[in-house]
Amino acid sequence: MALNLLNLSILFVLLNIINPFPFAEPRTLEASTTPFSKTLQNLRGVHRGQNAKGVGELRGYLQKYGYLTKGSSSNDNFDENVESALKHYQAFHHLRDTGVVDDDTIKKMSLPRCGMPDIITNPNPNPNGLVGAPENYTFFPGSPKWSKFFLTYRRTSGATVSINETAVRRAMRDAFQSWANVSPFTFNETTDRSADITYGFHRGLHLDLYPFDGPGRVLAHAFAPEDGRIHFDADELWRSNGSDIDFQTVGLHELGHSLGLGHSNDTDAVMQPNYDGQRRSLSQDDIDGIQALYGQN
Numbered sequence: 001m002a003l004n005l006l007n008l009s010i011l012f013v014l015l016n017i018i019n020p021f022p023f024a025e026p027r028t029l030e031a032s033t034t035p036f037s038k039t040l041q042n043l044r045g046v047h048r049g050q051n052a053k054g055v056g057e058l059r060g061y062l063q064k065y066g067y068l069t070k071g072s073s074s075n076d077n078f079d080e081n082v083e084s085a086l087k088h089y090q091a092f093h094h095l096r097d098t099g100v101v102d103d104d105t106i107k108k109m110s111l112p113r114c115g116m117p118d119i120i121t122n123p124n125p126n127p128n129g130l131v132g133a134p135e136n137y138t139f140f141p142g143s144p145k146w147s148k149f150f151l152t153y154r155r156t157s158g159a160t161v162s163i164n165e166t167a168v169r170r171a172m173r174d175a176f177q178s179w180a181n182v183s184p185f186t187f188n189e190t191t192d193r194s195a196d197i198t199y200g201f202h203r204g205l206h207l208d209l210y211p212f213d214g215p216g217r218v219l220a221h222a223f224a225p226e227d228g229r230i231h232f233d234a235d236e237l238w239r240s241n242g243s244d245i246d247f248q249t250v251g252l253h254e255l256g257h258s259l260g261l262g263h264s265n266d267t268d269a270v271m272q273p274n275y276d277g278q279r280r281s282l283s284q285d286d287i288d289g290i291q292a293l294y295g296q297n
């Protein structure tokens with residue numbers, strides 16, 4: 001029993017070490033019928049100095065995605081920290097940085113998206129995504145990267161999903177190939193449990209600190225090198241033909257995280273955080289990012 005408890009605490013510590021990202025709260029967002037969208041609608045026009053129901057939820061959203069580190073998410077006071085964080089969010093997403101919840105901000109925050117934060121609070125050797133910064137790729141804190149160029153990957157079994165197995169494997173094979181084409185990496189599929197990168201579908205709570213949230217909202221997340229885990233939310237309406245949530249689009253994005261890229265504020269990049277339709281080709285910004293980390297192929 002003592003040993004089990006010890007193992008559990010070691011696991012917990014390890015999870016905290018390898019997941020140093022502020023996206024722990026399963027905060028949710030989705031199209032117009034959801035509570036968060038309604039919250040945003042109710043906050044339209046609210047600004048600094050006001051106290052309004054729902055500001056705490058907005059604060060939680062901004063914390064989850066790396067725009068805000070201070071304050072309690074139960075605090076409904078729209079203070080200068082919330083205003084500043086909202087301006088950062090708006091600047092990253094190329095909206096007018098008014099610091100007010102306006103229509104464009106509501107629309108953007110209502111898109112399904114990746115569960116990883118946009119702005120990582122630690123100093124970054126390539127500190128993009130800040131107000132006034134040029135459009136560009138980012139890395140994780142400390143720029144973690146793979147120490148080898150020959151990587152294996154494995155499909156893990158998991159929850160049943162709305163897309164068939166052949167389509168899943170083909171989409172991921174194509175996604176791996178897209179990154180291999182512009183980098184020194186070679187990827188080979190394996191069934192070996194020692195695979196470097198693993199991917200699979202999970203529902204709700206699933207053995208990490210970041211439970212999924214049902215259809216819409218957060219679609220997937222992945223861990224920085226050399227962790228290798230990629231998790232997709234099993235509750236999405238995954239498709240292989242570009243409709244609903246295009247699996248290959250999200251796979252290509254999450255694989256970028258597995259290789260060491262953070263979110264980009266280039267609206268053309270595969271590594272931008274929101275899902276706004278099929279996007280299966282890497283942009284110049286994605287290519288510049290992976291080559292800055294590993295060199296050319």
Ligand SMILES: [Zn+2]
Binds near residue numbers: 114115116254
């Ligand atoms: Zn992402």
Ligand SMILES: [Zn+2]
Binds near residue numbers: 202208210231
């Ligand atoms: Zn996960």
